[in-house]
Amino acid sequence: MSTESTSSPGTPGRPYGFMLSRRWIGFALFVIILAGVCGRLGLWQLHRLEHRLDRNKVIEKHLKADPVPLDAALPRTATVDEDSEWTRVTVTGRFDASKVVTVKFATRDGAPGVDVVTPLVLGDGTALLVDRGWVETENNVRKPTDLPPVPSGDVTVTGWLRPDNGAGSDAVKVFDGQVRAISSKAQEEYVGMPLRHGYLDLLKQEPSATGSLAPEPEPERGQGPHFFYALQWWFFALLAVVGYFYFARVEEKERKHGKPRTARPAKDLEPAGS
Structure with missing residues (x-):
């Protein structure tokens, strides 16, 4: 007498229980680290923007000031730093x-x-x-x-x-x-x-020089691309988190709505000629 058994679709237990597996826990740790790194890089770009804006203020102050004697701005043993540049x-x-x-x-x-x-x-x-x-x-x-x-x-x-x-x-x-x-x-x-x-x-x-040497132009004082780079890094962080939950939802649907698999009859599993 042959017997026939069927396996129920999906995975028994609570929904999204598979996310407690080693594979999904490892995936979650990877996403957390990736999002954290991208978030920090975004903050780093903001710090660079703040530094650039501060530098622009220093440059503007120097450009508007009257020239001073060299020894007053750069004594013999001093170095040119960010405050004295320009x-x-x-x-x-x-x-x-x-x-x-x-x-x-x-x-x-x-x-x-x-x-x-x-x-x-x-x-x-x-x-x-x-x-x-x-x-x-x-x-x-x-x-x-x-x-x-x-x-x-x-x-x-x-x-x-x-x-x-x-x-x-x-x-x-x-x-x-x-x-x-x-x-x-x-x-x-x-x-x-x-x-x-x-x-x-x-x-x-x-006295004035002879010849055609062109002086250095004034320094560029724009904001640069740092703000948009920060937005890009934060977008990548958000994309990593959203992607994690998207793939989890896809796998849950596959487990829940997957087609059941029917086991072969026991007689078909017996060796030929038995």
Whole structure:
């Protein structure tokens, strides 16, 4: 006599009981960690936005202030920090034409060019690197030879204080009279005398310079993309949580409404010829 049994659809027990399984508990832990990381990254972007807005206020204050003597803003042993960067200063000295360095790959509006950096020798035996401006050049790695002449004699320059670039040694070390980024610490040996920290973006000088070097434009003071990046990270966090419950609902429906499976008759399971 053959017997026939059927398995009931779904999973016995309370709804969504499967979520207490190891697989779903592991899934939940993963979602919690992922959402937490995305949430923290969103807060980090907001902190960056706040920092940028604070920096904009400092920049605006410096741009509106009258120039001050170099020693008042940057004493001999001081460093250019976030509070002193973009301070307008005036200083008098003599340019050292034998130590001109160009900053290669300094493009502007898509045009290739270089920044021309020259040490300004001061009366106290130190020197200050001065970015005299930008000039368009050929798009290659060779140092240009037709740079505007270096002014001779005493000059009084006015410009913005800037900190050393934090690039690696390969970028700031002088090679063939060129660098990729400006660093007073890296160029001190090349200049051959103590350098004040950072450098000066030249705005004007007296007597006026000859040549066509373009001064550094004012710093960009927008908010940047940080707020929208924060929204994106928070959206990813929300998506992870919603996705978790969505997949749980899908699996619950499959378990609840799945087709029942009918067991084969017992006689069909007997070996042939028995």
